[in-house]
Amino acid sequence: MRRLVLFSFIILLISCKNENSKKEQAPALNFAELLKNYSEEGLELDPMKATNAGDSRFNTEYPNVLSDEYKAKKKAYYTKYKTALAEIDASLLTETEKMSKAVLEWDCDINLEAMTFKKDLMPIDQMWSKNLDFNQYAGGSNAQPFKTVQDYKDWLTRVDAYLVWLNTAIDKMKEGMETGYVLPKSLIVKVVPQFKSLSEGNVEDHLYFSPIKNMPESFTEAEQKELTDAYTNMVQNKIMPAHKQMAEFLKVDYMAKGRASSGINETPLGDAYYKHQIKKYTTTNMTADEIHELGLREVARIRSEMEAVKAEVGFKGDLKAFFDHVRTNKDLMPFTERSQVIAFYDSIHQVMKPQIDKLFGNKPKTPFEVRRTEPFREKSAAANYNPGSLDGTRPGIFYTPIPVVEEYNLFDKEDLFLHEAIPGHHFQISLAQESTELPDFRKTLWYSAYGEGWALYTESMGKELGLYKDPYQYFGMLSSEIHRAIRLVVDTGLHAKGWTREQAIAYSLENEAEAEDSIISEIERYMANPGQALSYKIGQLKLIELRAKGEEALGDKFDIREFHNQVLETGCIPLQLLEEKINTWIKKTGN
Known part of the structure; x- marks a missing residue:
């Protein structure tokens, strides 16, 4: 009887230990799920990132990032994950997970901070704006795939969504013109030709018509004709008029309001931005x-x-x-x-x-x-x-x-x-x-x-x-x-x-x-x-400093290949986190 009671007690202890172990593991498991959800929801917010990564699920989408609806969704996204991170006990995470938590906290904070400024009232410039990024996909040689008939149709849908953003950009710039959020004249001069070049010329020579010139031979004659007609219409009746409208707006209305100053602190964004x-x-x-x-x-x-x-x-x-x-x-x-x-x-x-x-x-x-x-x-x-x-x-x-x-x-x-x-x-x-x-x-x-x-x-x-x-x-x-x-x-x-x-x-x-x-x-x-x-x-x-620190601290133990591995295996992270990681590696290697 005593043996039976003792055996039952041991089983109970083991069971409790396993339960506690599961409870300890739960935060880590929840954290892995949190990271996965953060990534998935992030692709919905930024479908071009998915396309760049070879993920075709969102190839028709191009969100209007200038809309109030989108901005509210983006703010809710970062706020939700910032709140969720506060509930994760870092002591129960692996080293890689701890780094991911720190990186994610940084990412949420810096994006939420950015949303406190009205930079969206200056959505167009000569180098960084979304129209230039989007144009790179139009030629058919970038991340947007043009291998199947559906691929070609996906791009037509995405172009329509892009044109919604382009129209909103004009509205935002008009608002900016009334409140001092405008580009310097010297930059506006450089933007106008970028839009003008896509507003004129023969349809067949247009950048957005390029995929038609490289259609796969597997497409049937009927499919080729359907797509050729659709792309001709897209270029002639959508892309060219939209870019002409933007070029004329920039050259006349926006230029008249362009500022003579060069620095961002001369706009309402000020020193804080x-x-x-x-x-x-x-x-x-x-x-x-x-x-x-x-x-x-x-x-x-x-x-x-x-x-x-x-x-x-x-x-x-x-x-x-x-x-x-x-x-x-x-x-x-x-x-x-x-x-x-x-x-x-x-x-x-x-x-x-x-x-x-x-x-x-x-x-x-x-x-x-x-x-x-x-x-x-x-x-x-x-x-x-x-x-x-x-x-x-x-x-x-x-x-x-x-x-x-x-x-x-x-x-x-x-x-x-x-x-x-x-x-x-x-x-x-x-x-x-x-x-x-x-x-x-x-x-x-x-x-x-x-x-x-x-x-x-x-x-x-x-x-x-x-x-x-x-x-x-x-x-x-x-x-x-x-x-x-x-x-x-x-x-x-x-x-x-x-x-x-x-x-x-x-x-x-x-x-x-x-x-x-x-x-x-x-x-x-x-x-x-x-x-x-x-x-x-x-x-x-910072990298030169960290390499020199490792060489001095480790002497003959310093391995340049391992130093580079330590730096590169993290992916992109804030410099403070990289420095902490390299300092830990130096300490462990030196012991």
Whole structure:
């Protein structure tokens, strides 16, 4: 009898222990479900993100993000998950889950903060607005699929939704015109041609007609005719008139109200908005003054290195004269065909390949391509990287604008490839997307200080990767670095210190080798999106600092491949969280 009672008691203890264990595990399980729901609901809010990731469920949708209904839905989304996170006990989570919780808290906070400003009254600009993003899909060579008849019909539906947004944009800008939320005139001038180019010409030559020229041979004649008629109607009676209306509105009504000032603090958004933008793009609490002073110090440091290169090549003039020499040196502009530019980038990749294994333990499986930037945005676009799909079926693509091939200067193109392609954005983004550890929302999350900071950090690795053997190419790397240091000075100058567009252009011309047209485009870029330009240098300096800290603390135990793994395995995260992670790794490795 005693044995039976004792046995029953033991069974009861085990049962209670299992129950307690389940209770302890429940928060973690609930958290995993929370992350999944956050990702799924996020795709409904941002269906283009789903399309970019290769998820076709929302390929007909394009929400009107300017509508009150959408904004209310977005605010409720972030508020709900911010509240839910407060109920999660972090002590019961794994290390990866703890990081996800911290990242999600940051994401909710920064997005809710952004919604307190009326930036939606300035929805159009020459570089960052949604019409430019949308146009990239229209040619049929981007993430929007054009493989089946249904794919073609999906795009027609999505175009109709986009036109609703475009009409609302005009309404918002009219409201902004009455309340002081308007673009500088110098930016409006650049926007008008972007819309005008899509409002005229032959239907068959129009960007939005392009998918018809590449219809799969498997389509029947009836299907081809149906789609050709539908796309002709879409271009002729929807896209062209809508873009004509916008071009005329911008050129006449909006231009008349355009402001002469350059900085965002001259609008009702004021200093508070720029402070928010600094936090958003640097993921730090740095002030505009701190960043401005840091920029001045970095510019001075890099200029001294440039002087050394100038002496090495035997140039006798001052540094500004050397900038002009580099800008105009025809020996650095050897191309006569655009295909030669693409081949040049391919050759850089081949040189690097044997060195990659020495620096990286993990390399992405996602394929990679170099392409010319589409002509419709080529004149005002910078080189950029478009991520591949989550399943790896669509490659990562490095786009480079080549508007005039004979003027394509290659002195700074080795470091450009490192930044935009390999091991910059392609490695960082693809490895995050391919991760089996990260929750879905972190695979496509983007924090500029981390992502752009990593890409700029990789530029400094050129010699380790077998590049920069030509002093002009090394000067190109220094030029790119000083370009990002200059951004710290001019961005804060424009938006916090009352600088004019002309002052910012003059400072850049004094301190870098970029062509004047390119510098003007850059300064206007900063005017359109305050704070974004700060992220590169702030992120790069943090990564350099963390690498140096690891090398000093670990000595012979420091493994550069493992350091890069530690950085890249997290996906994009705020810099403070990355620093905490690397400090923990250094401590564990050193013990």
